[in-house]
Amino acid sequence: MPSTTTHAATGPAPAPVGRRERKKAATRQAIADAALRLFLERGYDEVGIREIADAADVSTTTLFKHFPVKEALVFDEDSDQEARLLAAVRERPEGRSIPAALREHALTTRLATGAAEDGDFAAFANLVATTPALRDYAQNMWLRHAAALARVIAEESGLAADDPVCAALAHFALEAPRAASTHDNPRQAIVRAFDLLEHGWSGHAQADA
Amino acid sequence: MPSTTTHAATGPAPAPVGRRERKKAATRQAIADAALRLFLERGYDEVGIREIADAADVSTTTLFKHFPVKEALVFDEDSDQEARLLAAVRERPEGRSIPAALREHALTTRLATGAAEDGDFAAFANLVATTPALRDYAQNMWLRHAAALARVIAEESGLAADDPVCAALAHFALEAPRAASTHDNPRQAIVRAFDLLEHGWSGHAQADA
DNA sequence: CTCAATAAGTGCAACAGTACAACTTTTGAA
């Protein structure tokens, strides 16, 4: 997702307290911004690491201290997103089921990302879709998120960690928004999908608070 | 899969007719063998391309003419396997259902690979499992195979190319053997899984010859 | 049989992504 330095308060990143950490975050952001700009201008494969580092006015070593591999420059907010996703399940209000929490999360984040920067976002999506390296990387990210989510679901629901139901719910919860984006009315699609899921689910696991 | 140059007649590769093509195949095999040996001896990341090329007595350029990327050295027989898989569906005997053909294929290839070289095979599996680059690559291979299989299923069954049923069957057919390998009695597991599948399937698509 | 087209293979230099190590500057706190 393109990040324009100013992002709404949709998660656990509102408090970079120390002067140090703020500077660090700033550097990181400068790198990510420069990278994304160059990538969108000229294509992922046409822009080298050294050039990005130059554009952000840091050394390549510094760049790699912030982003472990080139692809990570594009999926900057990856870990933040994952953290928010897991938090949405872990810290859901009392009495709300896990699927309901997931639906809620899917809806809010979809609104947030799709809102202000629809043009940028389309360009970004296109970049990823047309660059094989990025497609692969995104796919693996997706799998990692699904796995992490499955573990959290297992913890929260009290099911066995390797219960297929957890994996299935996780997969579904991540797949639904993906599928919905090709729909004419994404929000409606998400709601429907999750409604269906919840009923199937409640038969399986009634043990969540 | 480890390939010991002498492999049973389990597929469509028995006729490298021209002198030229035979030499080419020999070179390829020499490279793959050298690579696999070195990888198993010292680990994937500890062996460089140049060293492999030396061991097979070819130049790195030649090596890359046979294998597009380093990982492909390990999954040498990838495309052969995929071809056999698709052929198993396309050229199934008259009157045999698609799931039945897939079950058959799963059983025979499992026997073939698991038979003589169980030690080698375990080492190979371990190599892949412990090397992230290879795990990722294998995962993508799996997805590509599943997609290809789904297309063939669509053709053969007359269903729409993007019918989820095709994708689901393809996924299942490839997943079952994977899951079965952790089972105590793999063959039994495969048979059961496919039996179950066939009944679910026959309700959905009765239109295959 | 000859010959030109084609494919396989060679050697080398270059580039891009990444790692590493030794060093300098900031910065948080005592």
Next chain:
DNA sequence: TTCAAAAGTTGTACTGTTGCACTTATTGAG
């Protein structure tokens, strides 16, 4: 002020991968 840790820098080198110019072997057609 002082100091140790963290952030950043520089330079260097390794590894996968590609491009280029070139040699050699195979082959199909005349």
